[in-house]
Amino acid sequence: MSFFNYWITYLEYLQIEKNASKLTIDAYEQDIADFFNFLNTENIQELKHVDYRVIRTYLTVLHDRALSKRSINRHISSLRSFFKYLLREDIVKENPFVHLHISKSSHNIPDFVYQEEMKLLLESIDQGTTLGKRNMALIELMYGTGIRVSECVQLTLDDIDFDLQTILVTGKGNKERYVPFGEFAEKSLQQYIDQSRTKLITDKSNPGNILFLNARGNPLTARGIRLIMNKLVEDAAITLHIHPHKLRHSFATHLLDNGADLRAVQELLGHSHLSSTQIYTHVSKDRLSNVYKTAHPRAKR
Template identity: 35%
Template sequence: MDFESAIDAFAGHLEQVRRLSRATVKAYRSDLRDFARSAGGVMPRDVDLELLRNWLWEATQRGDARSTLARRAAAARAFFSWAYETGLTPHDPSLRLIAPKKAQTLPTIASRDAMTALLDTHREAAATGDPIALRDHAILELLYGAGIRVSELCGLDIDDLDLDRATARVLGKGDKERVVPFGVPARDSVHAYLRRGRPTLVARSGAFTPAVVVGSRGSRVGPRTVYELVARVLAPIVGAETIGPHALRHTAATHLLDGGADLRAVQEILGHASLGTTQIYTHVSTERLTSAYKLAHPRA
């Protein structure tokens, strides 16, 4: 089997058996195709450890981030483990493949006061009745209020919302469904958007869409639009040149823990498969407490 056919078969295995997210499958597919190009058309059964090491070395010379190198190594290990188990290769050349560990950096978050000021500003803009302002306010309130991913926000349909209970049913990584709560401000902003903003936007397309969040032309909004919104309004607040919707998810999780929420409850809300992933936010809270102590305590 040639590399392209093997990659397609492996991607199918990731989607149907391992139930990995579409984003992960897409990234692994891209990494493996890059390796196939680097290896010069060699067949999977002829790959050795040296070829894999050269591939990672080339990525290092290009200046790829350590997180990218770690993901590429993970893609290669997963592929060749599968290839060996299925008899596609006589051995697994990736067993001794080592890549730099991802640097552990604390997520960028906004303070409570900054979030309150930001959302108040957008609530006032939404009060004018402008459909885009109503939509943008609802987007920000949902991302922060529910701590959901941008893909989960963009995938929301009307039937997924329960405004009486202030909950949303979202489809997370690996197509895992969960129900997340959001607060009264988010519920009010979504209700206002659905009543006064969304109908105007949907009418522009002339076609039915079940999507909650729609673009200026009335069709389901894409992640890029949400990224642009968050980058525009949040970057000046946190002092970052580049920022995305995930910063609001980080902020929501940190504020939940700061407010006394149980770590496992936060894990359920965020949809993390591992508690270890959620624990990064305890480090953020600890650093914030330490900074406050050093600023305020006379014996610090």
């Protein structure tokens, strides 16, 4: 069986048996394809010939590309899982990646928007226009719930429960969770749905039940959301770089700054492991440290 066939059967395994999300499958597909290209350049025709020496050479290639530790670790993790599958299927006799050490990557403190900056951005949105109402609903919902951009573009009208003020979110691995939203998001969503969404639907478009639509009446994409945010910042004339994940970071940071329980924030974000959420506590600790150093008379000489 060729490299390509092994590749396809593994991706099918991820989709059917592991119920992996499209983003996860795309990442594995990219990493494995990159490794296969490397094997071709090294004239390695069979997977059984992949040993520790080959892997070390591949790591050198990755380092030469100036990839970050996080990216290199992701490549290794993808290939380790791939060879684990091959070993299970008796395609190879051993997993050459199993003993490979993954270097610890330093966790960068998440970049977030200050509450005052968030207020300025929201106040700059022109709600007198059809797209303005949509943009307000979009930003209020993403900041008010902390959902990922991939989760946002999948939302349908049926996912919103205005009585309970919750949305049903389908996250990574098709795991569902209910996330509450506040009064500001509720008001902007109601205005968008009642006054703007129907205006965006054209005879040629077929948005179905998707919540957020673009100017042509088609479902809004992740790229479209990024472009909208860039335009909003430009129109607001504020020195702020914003992207969808920054709203998610801000959501978590502001909750913890105001006393929210870490486990509750984990649940709201849809994190499988608490360690993924704990990174946001560093932001709060840094802020507390800065406040202390600035305000306490004995903090510095």
